[in-house]
Amino acid sequence: MTVTRTARLVPRTDAALPGRLARSAAATEGWMMGTPQVSAWLAERAGAHPFQVTPVPFAALDAWSFEAGTGNLVHSSGRFFTIEGQHAVASEPEPRAWHQPVINQPEVGILGLLAREFGGVLHFLLQAKMEPGNPNLLQLSPTVQATRSNYTGAHQGAPVRYLDHFVEPSGSGVIADVLQSEHGSWFHRKSNRNMIVETTRDVPLHPDFCWLTLGQIAELLHRDLTVNMDTRTVLSCLPGGSPADGGALHSDAALLSWITDERCRHDVTAERVPLAGLPGWRTGERVVGRPDGRFFRVVAVSVRAGSREVGSWTQPLIEPVGVGVTAFLRRTIEGRPHVLVHARAEGGFRETVELGPTVQCTPGNYGPPGTEGRPPFLDLVLAAGTDAGRGRIRYEALHSEEGGRFLNATSRYLVVDTDEVPPDPPRGYRWVTPEQLSALAGHRHYVNVQARTLLACLNAMGAAG
Incomplete structure (x- = not known):
């Protein structure tokens, strides 16, 4: 006998979720520990394992080599990255x-971030994870932060903890699941699956993991080098407020039309070519870099990490030159906060243009104020750091970029109030509300990784007052 399953309709959205997220954002004391104890816990986890990162020449890389013919730096397994x-x-x-x-x-x-309720409040499972490129090595990462090569065992190490919650998640437990780009300046069309999944099951707790509320994470986002890039990008994908909440300078339809227009008017091609003989770059024993030393270089490191799936390895990393400045200019328009986004075209994007911060650069790569080619609005942002402009800074913290691929890549992230930029900014820029930006972050390849960090910080500003 054939049994026919009855189709049942379900709500398109979880009406209770915004309230549950708001309660978590308001909770600054967690089930496991108070926020002041998190620093001590991180220090304790750092002391529990041996960590060491040592620069080495390319010849000392194990299983990595410059490929004959192309000169590309490749792994012998054909996996990981090149x-x-x-x-x-x-x-x-x-x-x-x-x-x-x-x-x-x-x-x-x-x-992936795993969520669970404790005492009626949503908590999120974070990991004290060592990444070789982090200046302080250990930061708060998502529950799962793994490439396909890692979670399929190409590294021949221990299994990735809690992976089962994300490989085949229950549809009813999915809070967010979206493909997002990584750094378009350093990756070629790289995407990661950003996920937040809720469970009602008991979760055995490993010592390197802890449960924190959104309110606690918001406070930690105000600390330098504490919440890693991958956690920040996942947090930016949390569902925001209703599109009907308040107003905006531009309607959602007009904003989407502007983004489409920007994508149509930019023509960007990025072709992969051999690393050997790359114009303007030189390969030495320890560095692939520019003769003038600008922008970034490729280096090699040897790593020991007692808490990782593999205890030791070697790998290449990209090392930028100098500390970046990544900022949103912010202004209130008819009582509604707006931030100034930039339609950025980067060689590594799949969609040509994504919305980035107002300013995203390393100032040392450019000439002094007044010189040609200096990024728009950079000097306005830098002026906020002077004694005269200090009161205009609404948010400021030093954050690192992806520590698994970049060495000592840090940027000063800022949100700066201004009344110097009119509601009709120069071409390529638009004022949008944080709610509009949050809605776009729920879809693939609209908001770049730096703007997603700032979106997480904007949300933290609201939670932390």
């Missing part, structure tokens, strides 16, 4: 072309 060359051509704001090394990692990784 360092290749890239030739990019962009049409806007003026025609330009350049060559650079780039990370090619076509596989999609998982960045």
Whole structure:
């Protein structure tokens, strides 16, 4: 006998979720520990394992080598990632072309936060995770932060903890699940699956993990080098407020039309080319870099990490030159806060243009104020750091970028109030509300990774007052 399953409709959205998230954001004391205890816990976990990162020449890399013919830096397994060359051509704001090394990692990784209620309040499971590129090595990462090569065992190490919650999640437990880009300046079309999954099951707790509320994470986002990039990008994918909440300078339809127009008017091509003989770059025993020392270089490290699935390994990393500045300008328009986004075209994006911060650069790569080619609004942001402008800074913290691929890559993240930029900004820029930005972050390839960090920080500003 054939049994026919009756189709049942379900609500398109979880009406209770915004209230549950708000309660978690308001809770600054967690089930496991108070926020002041988190620093001591991180220090204790750092002392519980041996951690060491040592620069080495390329010849000392184990299983990595420069490929014959192309000169690309590759792993003998054919997995993980490769360092290749890239030739990019962009049409806007003026025609330009350049060559650079780039990370090619076509596989999609998982960045996953596990959520569970304790005492009626949502908590999120974070890990004290060592990444070789982090300046302080140990930061708070998502529950799962793994490439496909890692979670399928290509590294021949221990299994990734809590992975089962994300490989085949129950549909009813999924809070967010979206593909997001990584750094378009250093990756070639790299995406990760950003996930937040709720469970009602008991979860055995490993000593390197802890449960924290959104309110606690918001407080920690105000601390330097504490919450890692992958946690920040996943948090930015949390569902925001209703589109009907309040108003905006531009309607959602008008904003989408503007983004589409920006994507149509930018013509960007990025072709992978051999690393060997890459114009403007030189390969030495320890560094692949530019003769003028600008922008970034490729280096090699040897790593010991007692808490990772593999206890020791070697790998190449991209090391930027100097500390970046990543900022939103913010202003209130008819009582509604707006931030100034930039339609950025980067060689590594799949969609040509994504919304980025107002300013996203490393100032040391440019000439002094008044010189040609200096990024728009950079000097306005930097002026906020002077004694005269200090009162305009609404948020400021030093955050590192992805520590698994970048060495000592840090940026000063800021939200700066201004009344100097009119409601009708220069071409390529738009004022949007944080709610509009949050809605776009719920879809793939609209908001770049730096703007997603700032979106998480904007949410933290609201939670932390």
